[in-house]
Amino acid sequence: MSAVPTLSTAEIIGRIRAGRDFEAQASDTGLYIRIAQYVPHVATAIHAGSSLRHELQLKCALDAFSRWQEEDPDTDRFIEGLPITVVGTDSRYAYDLNRAPDAAVYDEAWGKKVWTRALTSAEKARSQARHKRFHEVLWALTEVLLHRFGACVVYDVHSYNGKRWNRPVPTWNLGTDRLAASWAPDVAQFAELLGQQPLPPGIDPRCAVNDVFLGHGYNLAHLARPGCLVLATEVCKVYCDEETGDRFPAVAEAVGTALRTAILAHAQGFAERHTHAPGQAVPWVRRHPLDATVRKVDQELYACVRDLEILNRVNPTNADREKRAFFAARASVNPQFTYRPHHLEPLPLKRQLLRIPVERIEDTGIRHLFESTVSAYLDKVDMLATVGTDAFRYNSLRYYGAPTATDLKNAAYLLHLPELASVRPQKRLGTDDAVRAFSEGMAAYGLAGKIETSDQIVASAMVLNAQRKVLVRKGATFTPVELRYLVHHEIGVHMVTTANAWEQPLKLLRIGTRVSTRTQEGLAVLAEYLSGNMTLDRLRELAYRVLAVDQMVHGADFVETYRYLTREWDMEAHAAWALSTRVHRGGGFTKDYLYLQGLREVYGLWQSGGDLRPLLIGKCSIEVYDTLQELMGRGVFAAPRHMPIPFLHPTPEANDPIFGYIMRGIR
DSSP: OTTSOEEOHHHHHHHHHTTOOEEEEESSSSEEEEESSOOSEEEEETTOOOBOOHHHHTTBOSOHHHHHHHSOTTHHHHHTTSSEEEEEOBOTTTOOTTSOGGGOSOSEETTEEOBSSOOOHHHHHHHHHHHHHHHHHHHHHHHHHHHHHSOEEEEEEEEEOGGGSSSOOOSEEEEOTTSOGGGHHHHHHHHHHHHHSOOOTTOOOOEEESSSOOOOOHHHHHHOBTTEEEEEEEEESTTBOTTTOOBOHHHHHHHHHHHHHHHHHHHHHHHHHHSSOGGGHHHHHHOOOOOHHHHHHHHHHHHHHTTOOHHHHHSOSSHHHHHHHHHHTTTOSOOOOOOOOOOOOHHHHHHHHHHSOGGGOOOHHHHHHHHHHHHHHHHHHHHHHTTTSTHHHHHHHHHHOOOOHHHHHHHHHHHTSOOOTTOOOOOOBOHHHHHHHHHHHHHHHTOOOEEEEESSOSSSEEEETTTTEEEEETTOOBOHHHHHHHIIIIIIIIIHHHHHHTTSSOTHHHHOSTTTHHHHHHHHHHHHHHTTOOOHHHHHHHHHHHHHHHHHHTTOOHHHHHHIIIIISOOOHHHHHHHHHHHHGGGOOGGGGHHHHHHHHHHHHHHTTOOOGGGTTTTOOGGGHHHHHHHHHTTSSOOOSSOOHHHHSOOGGGSOTHHHHHHHTOO
């Protein structure tokens, strides 16, 4: 906080009463305050600090670690990015802000002598004066909020040492013993919200009320008055080893995310129930501008990775020749694919990515999007740099993963379905028909883009997002229904989300959040179903991809994968070649199993009445759905201007009626 302006508490209170947004460090007490927007809620972390004045350092009998054990490390990080935060920066051993003024300075604490020599009356008085000034700021702040809104809530955040209890203890505890009974519904809602938040495996998300602590602290007692609710919130130190000081960053991040999510949701409900203008609760709680740091990070990331198009790089340049050689050898020799040379320098590029100052982004939701995307692109760089080598398969596994037991069960389920009696042979259409159909699809959506034919792709059609281009494979043929569902797939979802991404304020959504492929392909196949163009062959194709990827992951080479598909599943020879090529291109490409997994996820969301729009504002993953929905609600991201026609006007009933049953059977 060294770069933060320093103000006296009188100046801080003056700014608060003037209604100014500001950030400051107090010069005459251990206080940091940030007001990004006046809202009817405050988050405090009064024991987060560890500073001791020089005169106290000379007399303190406890080392930094001993003090740390009783302080509340990380609680300031847990609340950062919320609209109003107040943090205690002095150690509680200087003066304890959660004790009354006359008991705020310890002689002995938790069985340990604090000072090597007794403090003088002047030293104690200076500590008590800092205690008094801190609470004057909090009182003035809550007075202004009460006057402006009629009510306010203070989230008084602390942490505690769970190992000291010889019994299971909750991760969250609310101390409410001294609250008026009228606040009971608000307490119950906050406890429920905390208990619902996901935490890493092995950590009990349970929230208890008056279990380990009762809420008898001075901060609550001092601030609680009519209209002002103070929620004394304790988090167990599951995010560190309280006996050694080791910190667990991933757990700390998860705890902070859980707490902030619960606070924002609870604060919105509190504002609606208790404040003067409940209709304005959402802007009060949710609004947050895109600052210069976010835009700088966004620009730097986009500049680094805008040209990293994996699908364009992983397609063999000699697929047709190798196909002829493969069948001439009676499917007994693995093809030797070649690829376009790349000019990628992986190490400098990864250094560039790691230098992007993502950690400086204050808004936690936005920061998490960038953190996960940078992490994903570090893996993607390795993939691109190793195309055509044995290392590619490993890097593909790191980035895309591999089929799960559930994926394999769903694939088996689809492949064992009986043939549909209504299926009839259809005329095959050629490349010119496909180009015409995609052009008409572009026009129907009012999108601008190129449609070209290519002999350098494996799929029958694909979209290059960065170039806003659709490629159609030369010589590919399509049935009319295949062409219809491909238009909805490639134009209605892939090109639509590309167009929506270009209208967002952050370029992040053009390059995509972490492994957005699964969700984007799931949405594209869902569009096929909702347009009424689903076929059993299409679903089986997705299932075969899962099995083929699983074979490759478990060591099968090209010939073995091909023979597995033709002998075990009686797949037609040319189709088996095409699928084996998709899976083994680059050295082992695991992406294709994600289509079925993505379909399962987005179909479940659609069927439950969920809003699909957060997944359509760009290249987005369902893994960050809640964050995207929140950022849309706060106005950070705009709602998608273009929508897939089948999502606006779904006609799943145009499919054979059996498909409703089939789709519900995908688990």
